Amino acid sequence: MGMLPALSAPLRPTRALVRRCLSGPAHLGPFSDYVQGQSPAPNVREYFYYIDHQGMLFLDDAKMKNFTSCIKEQKFLRFFFNQLRMNDTERYPEFPFISPCGRERNFVRCNDLPIVFTHVLAPSDGSSNFKLSYNHAGALLSTAFDPHLLCMLPGTGRVYHPGPARSGGVGLVRSALAIEFSRGFRFDKGETMPPTHFQWEGETYKLTNELVPALLQMRGRCNMDAHPSDT
Template sequence: MVGIWRHIIRLPGAKSVLGINHTWLQPHRRSITYIQGQFTENVREYFYYVDHQGMLFQDDSKMKNFTSCIKDKQFLRFFFKRLKRNDLLRYEHEFPYISPCGKKEINFVRCFDHPIVYTHVIRGSSGESLLSHNQADRLLTTEFQPAEVAMDPNTGRVYHPASEKCGSVGLIADKLSILWTQEKRFIFGNSEEQPPTQFVWDGKEIELSNRLLKSVSCN
């Protein structure tokens, strides 16, 4: 799947090792070493990263952009359908999610915020609204629940429910949340310093529950 190469992930202030500097903010301070394709107890291990637009990358990719992201939609469907919390007690802080591939391969996953990232709204076969996620178009969708859209006023990030096994919260991609803002879908009934109180969808002002904000603040 990917070539074998040694990488050391180091936390803030770390210097480049072997010419590669894997640095990102974490509340703990530790360094880990991994090798793409390494074997642990006869299980092959790979390491991935999900960015704020829901694009999937090999974690050791130097450049993370549209050119280098994984674009095979069948692979993306297979990968994200199996995504769940890391319960292996291995790399659980640095890579809090895993996507098992049978019994012989484990994909460790870290992310910008949440691993499920909704990119656009599409219509289902019965005309219902669906959210497509992680760049797989119709191969990865969930029912759109407008009343459960939630905006964190501290970051401006927008969230929507996701599968419980993936943490129950999904991130709305920047492009979609900016589009919704431009379309004036958010109504701030308690000032713009507070979370939106209504969301305009299909011509209706829908009351927001904002229940996801507690989960986001605890993350």
């Protein structure tokens, strides 16, 4: 599994898990032209990951993708997603993202977008500065919540919010959280159009929908329809 050998001790259980997953015969992923842990050049290793629409991270070739098999160590998740960026290596374009780690290349594909907001973090200082945490790392991975920048695509019902610029600048809102947010949406232009306003914490925000161009570009780059179906 791609990670720096010098990472701190709390990450060791994850390395052990991956060693178990990769022990024995080579595991072929859903794309037949890779093998987990392959070495295309001296001292270079390549690994392949998948992020589902709930923001959980898996080895791409895991037969079962559910809560019991996802990677849960928050310090590892922080490192992995802080390194995440667009894959411009010209290798494995079906994996649109990569999380480099020293000499290891961690290629990443996803159900929708790699950044998935999972929870709202309430301010601890009495202010109104709420945050959104993402990809199940709690407060270790979070960004400021800007209610007026929420965006919903009527065709899918999925909700999005700005995310880290390095990984595309936009992230998906997890379905459970999106349902909660949807109660505050107002559709002044009709329900076939994106919502126009959002009510949050006693305030009404006019939605700019400025994320739409970047969102459509990102979804096109991810080319989700080209991926094998996942459970």
